[in-house]
Amino acid sequence: MVxxxxxxxxxxxxxxxxxxxxxxxxxxxxxxxxxxxxxxPAGYGKTSFAAQWHDLLRNHGGNVVWVPxxxxxxxxxxxxxxxxxxxxxxxPGEGRGLDASNMPVATLLSVLITRLRRIEAAVTxxxxxxxxxxxxxxxxxxxxxxxxxxxxxxxxxxISRSAPRFPISALRLxxxxxxxxxxxxxxxxxEAQEFFVGRAEKLTREQIGELNxxxxxxxxxxxxxxxxxxxxxxxxxxxxxxDGSNAEMARYLSEQVFSSLPEDxxxxxxxxxxxxxxxxxxxxxICDSPDAATLFNRLADYALPIATLDAQGMWIRCHPVFxxxxxEEAVRVGIETHDFLRxxxxxFQTRDDCEAAVRHAxxxxxxxxxxxxxxxxxxxxxxxxxxxxxxxxxxxxxxxAADINLSGYPLTTLGLCVISAKAGQLDAANHYLAIxxxxxxxxxxxxxxxxVRVLMSLYTDRWASTADLSALEDDLAYGSDIELIHRxxxxxxLAYNFLIRTDLDRAIHYGQLAMRAxxxxxxxxxxxxxxxxxxxxxxxxxxxxxxEDAYRSLIAEAQSNVGEGSDLDAVGQVLLSEVLxxxxxxxxxxxxxxWALPHLERHDTWFDLLAAGFMAQQRVLRLNGDVLAAHxxxxxxxxxxxxxxxxxxxxxxxxERVTLLVATGSVxxxxxxxxxxxxxxxxxxxxTTNNLSLNLRGCVPAxxxxxxxxxxxxxxxxxxxxxxxxxxxxxxxxxxxRIELEIxxxxxxxxxxxxxxxxACLSNLLLSQPVADYxxxxxxxxxxxxxxxxxxxxxxxIPEVISQRLAxxxxxxxxxxxxxxxxxxxxxxxxxxxxxxxxERERSVMRLLSAGLSNKEIGRQLDLSxxxxxxHLRNIFAxxxxxxxxxxxxxxxxxxxxx
Numbered sequence: 001m002v003x004x005x006x007x008x009x010x011x012x013x014x015x016x017x018x019x020x021x022x023x024x025x026x027x028x029x030x031x032x033x034x035x036x037x038x039x040x041p042a043g044y045g046k047t048s049f050a051a052q053w054h055d056l057l058r059n060h061g062g063n064v065v066w067v068p069x070x071x072x073x074x075x076x077x078x079x080x081x082x083x084x085x086x087x088x089x090x091x092p093g094e095g096r097g098l099d100a101s102n103m104p105v106a107t108l109l110s111v112l113i114t115r116l117r118r119i120e121a122a123v124t125x126x127x128x129x130x131x132x133x134x135x136x137x138x139x140x141x142x143x144x145x146x147x148x149x150x151x152x153x154x155x156x157x158x159i160s161r162s163a164p165r166f167p168i169s170a171l172r173l174x175x176x177x178x179x180x181x182x183x184x185x186x187x188x189x190x191e192a193q194e195f196f197v198g199r200a201e202k203l204t205r206e207q208i209g210e211l212n213x214x215x216x217x218x219x220x221x222x223x224x225x226x227x228x229x230x231x232x233x234x235x236x237x238x239x240x241x242x243d244g245s246n247a248e249m250a251r252y253l254s255e256q257v258f259s260s261l262p263e264d265x266x267x268x269x270x271x272x273x274x275x276x277x278x279x280x281x282x283x284x285x286i287c288d289s290p291d292a293a294t295l296f297n298r299l300a301d302y303a304l305p306i307a308t309l310d311a312q313g314m315w316i317r318c319h320p321v322f323x324x325x326x327x328e329e330a331v332r333v334g335i336e337t338h339d340f341l342r343x344x345x346x347x348f349q350t351r352d353d354c355e356a357a358v359r360h361a362x363x364x365x366x367x368x369x370x371x372x373x374x375x376x377x378x379x380x381x382x383x384x385x386x387x388x389x390x391x392x393x394x395x396x397x398x399x400x401a402a403d404i405n406l407s408g409y410p411l412t413t414l415g416l417c418v419i420s421a422k423a424g425q426l427d428a429a430n431h432y433l434a435i436x437x438x439x440x441x442x443x444x445x446x447x448x449x450x451x452v453r454v455l456m457s458l459y460t461d462r463w464a465s466t467a468d469l470s471a472l473e474d475d476l477a478y479g480s481d482i483e484l485i486h487r488x489x490x491x492x493x494l495a496y497n498f499l500i501r502t503d504l505d506r507a508i509h510y511g512q513l514a515m516r517a518x519x520x521x522x523x524x525x526x527x528x529x530x531x532x533x534x535x536x537x538x539x540x541x542x543x544x545x546x547x548e549d550a551y552r553s554l555i556a557e558a559q560s561n562v563g564e565g566s567d568l569d570a571v572g573q574v575l576l577s578e579v580l581x582x583x584x585x586x587x588x589x590x591x592x593x594x595w596a597l598p599h600l601e602r603h604d605t606w607f608d609l610l611a612a613g614f615m616a617q618q619r620v621l622r623l624n625g626d627v628l629a630a631h632x633x634x635x636x637x638x639x640x641x642x643x644x645x646x647x648x649x650x651x652x653x654x655x656e657r658v659t660l661l662v663a664t665g666s667v668x669x670x671x672x673x674x675x676x677x678x679x680x681x682x683x684x685x686x687x688t689t690n691n692l693s694l695n696l697r698g699c700v701p702a703x704x705x706x707x708x709x710x711x712x713x714x715x716x717x718x719x720x721x722x723x724x725x726x727x728x729x730x731x732x733x734x735x736x737x738r739i740e741l742e743i744x745x746x747x748x749x750x751x752x753x754x755x756x757x758x759x760a761c762l763s764n765l766l767l768s769q770p771v772a773d774y775x776x777x778x779x780x781x782x783x784x785x786x787x788x789x790x791x792x793x794x795x796x797x798i799p800e801v802i803s804q805r806l807a808x809x810x811x812x813x814x815x816x817x818x819x820x821x822x823x824x825x826x827x828x829x830x831x832x833x834x835x836x837x838x839x840e841r842e843r844s845v846m847r848l849l850s851a852g853l854s855n856k857e858i859g860r861q862l863d864l865s866x867x868x869x870x871x872h873l874r875n876i877f878a879x880x881x882x883x884x885x886x887x888x889x890x891x892x893x894x895x896x897x898x899x
Contacts, residue, residue, distance in 0.1 A: 032155040034176035041305040063123040073133035080108040130160035186217030268295040273326035274337035286343035338364040379411020384526030394419035421459035422604040488517035502693040507537040542735030544773035551576040567604035570596040574613040581616040601640040652698035693731040753841030759796035
């Protein structure tokens with residue numbers, strides 16, 4: 001028999017639970033409230049925690065009373081007697097000889113209030129297992145004690161599995177209520193580690209952390225694992241299999257939680273055990289019991305291990321360990337849980353919650369139902385629907401695709417095609433497209449097939465056929481019944497295809513229409529993709545600022561709606577890096593490329609994005625003078641291109657390798673590599689391969705051979721290839737390409753000793769094009785070339801505004817040492833020791849200079865203007881590192897150039 005003295009003492013902790021330091025410290029900062037409730041299901045350590053708080057208050061000199069309640073205490077007399085008996089620990093002599101067993105309730109309550117009033121100091125009563133005594137009658141007694149103003153010094157702590165049902169709003173308003181629940185009592189990772197110290201050396205910190213996450217910090221589950229691990233030699237298998245179906249855990253849940261529940265609540269919990277979450281309306285819709293909604297509301301009366309999932313308390317779920325136990329119980333009693341999951345799937349479908357409907361269908365193992373739900377919800381359109389898109393929906397379904405007769409669900413199959421392409425799984429995408437092509441008959445399905453087929457051309461880097469593009473425009477013109485997201489994607493594809501054909505105005509027009517259509521359809525995920533087309537069209541039109549705005553909007557929306565580091569975030573970062581690198585902001589471009597470009601190489605991408613990232617990367621590395629890193633980046637990009645099957649990207653990369661070799665002086669190696677990579681000299685004269693309107697980025701063969709011939713000093717061939725290529729263009733090149741062509745024209749004119757033409761080209765370039773926003777195109781030509789440009793601006797008859805604009809372009813963002821020279825100053829001061837260091841025209845000037853002719857006389861002899869003679873003399877002085885005419889002649893004789 002338990003003695004009074006032992007009964008009214010809190011249980012000894014015995015090391016079974018760690019001290020909840022943070023929570024205890026919070027409670028210690030202020031005195032106990034008039035009412036504190038510690039409410040949680042069995043096994044959360046309510047009593048253990050309350051005992052720690054009780055001891056803490058007592059050790060600091062507080063008056064504390066521990067009142068353990070039992071089932072018999074639900075009677076009002078027993079309840080009041082339990083309180084009176086507990087108070088004798090404070091005043092052992094008081095109440096002896098009192099025969100309270102036959103007193104009426106009113107008298108006992110009066111005696112209790114009197115004794116509490118006689119306690120002068122504050123006193124805290126801990127009522128453990130309050131749920132055993134909890135009835136309307138006992139709750140009315142406690143409510144009276146809390147309402148008594150003369151008992152303001154008496155504090156109550158209720159330790160219970162169910163919340164009190166008497167009014168507590170007044171206490172809350174007055175700041176006299178403290179509520180401690182499951183979230184407060186659940187173990188943190190740190191507390192879980194401490195809990196296992198010295199008792200489960202077989203478990204690592206990572207295993208304990210994962211276990212705590214799985215059990216959601218439920219103390220009894222952690223304790224059960226600790227015991228099982230201590231008794232077993234195979235701790236890993238225990239961790240893998242531990243849930244509510246574990247025999248020891250199931251026995252505890254059955255005895256301590258489940259068996260004490262009313263039968264109708266037990267049946268309700270088992271019936272709904274398979275559902276990830278449940279609400280009152282869902283329960284009413286799928287459960288066989290007509291009182292399901294009432295049963296749902298009654299769950300709160302039993303303080304079960306249940307988590308509330310929303311602020312309104314409309315959706316709940318059982319603790320994972322408890323849920324596993326309930327599923328085992330459902331199997332034991334023969335309840336067909338899959339049927340309830342199918343009912344739930346249909347219920348979510350009627351509420352247009354496609355994701356939840358499919359999830360429940362798959363949990364039921366009914367893949368056909370999942371495919372049917374997606375089919376009726378729009379099929380492939382779900383990829384672009386909503387703010388975050390439906391990629392996860394199809395990724396979930398695709399793992400079960402082998403179990404589905406896809407020919408019966410063509411729109412869903414097209415969705416699997418799109419999602420596979422976005423993941424870079426092009427073989428799978430083509431497989432699903434082929435299935436859809438066999439079954440998409442009739443006008444309506446043919447439209448769906450057509451728009452997805454054009455989309456696939458983007459991911460597989462194939463040109464969409466003219467027939468498909470014309471049909472898309474016809475669909476939009478005459479298909480008034482086309483669904484909004486379908487219309488938006490068709491406009492999207494037109495925008496993209498006009499972009500890659502350098503029809504930039506139409507690309508922007510269709511892009512803006514597509515974005516508006518996606519927004520109107522509530523498909524922000526689809527709308528975000530349009531920033532890529534609109535931004536690139538602006539960039540190639542010469543509107544760098546608008547391009548940057550588009551990309552920054554994409555990044556902001558992607559990070560907000562999808563998540564930082566997502567595919568769309570990476571897309572925006574790569575395209576923004578192209579703008580920044582062109583402008584000369586190399587550090588910012590490099591920082592974004594470092595993570596975003598590798599991400600795209602592995603995830604959702606297409607040719608243009610990888611081409612933009614690769615070109616920006618090469619631009620940064622070359623302008624930083626890191627030739628080895630530039631070659632390494634080419635190797636990496638080439639592997640990615642081959643892995644994705646992007647032959648056009650491989651060709652662009654090979655072209656940049658040739659360009660890099662030429663720029664760093666390895667001309668013959670560049671020729672060899674060009675021949676081996678499909679850039680034979682014959683290709684420089686082919687119309688198709690040199691069509692600049694179809695090559696937004698990189699070099700075409702004619703440009704490569706122009707540079708090769710120029711580097712070899714074969715100016716006539718360089719000019720022939722270059723001019724022929726320019727005159728063959730049916731469409732005007734985009735702005736960055738125009739800048740590149742003008743700069744190459746200037747370079748050829750200087751090599752041809754035509755500074756007047758070079759000066760005219762430079763003036764036209766700086767006045768007609770936004771070169772400052774694309775300055776990297778000029779800077780990457782090298783220090784020698786920029787030095788020549790400065791000489792042109794100084795010596796030729798160039799307006800002051802041209803010189804100022806050139807200085808702004810060259811001296812804008814800090815220009816690092818380029819790959820083909822140590823620095824601009826070193827290039828200007830370079831000494832040439834052999835005759836090959838001077839051009840043919842410069843050698844002619846040198847011979848006349850050594851004969852003592854003046855500038856005017858040299859000009860008359862060579863048919864040059866005074867400014868052109870000055871230009872050549874400045875170059876000669878720079879190459880010989882001299883400052884006078886006499887010194888130049890002496891240097892020429894010493895080098896063997898002059899006799």
